[in-house]
Amino acid sequence: MFSYLFGVFFLNRFAKWKLITGSSLLVSLLTGCLILLPSYYIMLLIFGTAGFLIGATFYPVHLEILHQLGGTENQGSVFSLFFVCNSLFGLIFSLIGFGITSLPFSDTRQTQLLFLLFALLNLTASIFSAIYLRQLPEPHVVRTRIRLSSIGNLVTNKRLWMIIIIVFINYIAYTNINYVLPYLSETFHLPVRVNNLLSIIRVYFIGIIAAPIAGKITDLLHSASRIMGYTFLLHSIAIHIIFFLAAMASLIGFFVVRKLNHKSSS
Secondary structure, eight states, X not given: OHHHHHHHHHHTTSOHHHHHHHHHHHHHHHHHHHTTOOOHHHHHHHHHHHHHHIIIIIHHHHHHHHHHHHTTTOHXXXXXXXXXXXXXXXXXXXXXXXXXXXSSSOHHHXXXXXXXXXXXXXXXHHHHHHHHGGGSOOOXXXXXXXXXXXXXXXXXXXXXXXXXXXXHHHHHHHHHHHHHHHHHHHHTTOOHXXXXXXXXXXXXXXXXXXXXXXXXXXXXXXXXXXXXXHHHHHHHHHHHHHHHHHHHHHHXXXXXXXXXXXXXXX
């Protein structure tokens, strides 16, 4: 959240292509430093700096670009195309990373190769940003100072707080799945590799299918809030089904073990 506030400041003062190009290049250099595997605290500093750069530049800039390209009628289509491409490339490079962890190397060498891959990807992103995003028109922005009265209006805005609460709840629901998967792998006795593949499929492959559908429905209904309401409802139902299946598996296992023990004792 702290980096997002700075993102608004940067977005009003610099060209969008410069922000993405510069941040991608800096993140690439920082990730390149991680290949040397410095001390623990240096790695924390590098990760924190890279996260701040991404939060303060990439996220606000790419949202601004998508809003600019989508206009008022095609927001859903533009955003869905972005998420399809994002999920597709994320799936490809996650599988590459999964393949790196399967190589017959030590954990140290595998980690270095993953950092190298991430550094090269950010370097490639900076090059493409410098070439293609420079062609986007830059709307005229009036550079005004951030005043305390403006901050006060934001703090007292009820709609803004409602959006923050919705996003926060969505984030909690999304991150909880990351904790559910290890539990499911233990309950259903899934190997670690299968669990990792399920994580990749959950994050990327499903997005490739779901994003175009959600984008088309959003443009038809002209209401993102209704789509979010339906999504939260389906998400809740899916979570309850997952826990029901896990509980049934544990319950069946309990009765099977109890019956076997009863037969052996008799």
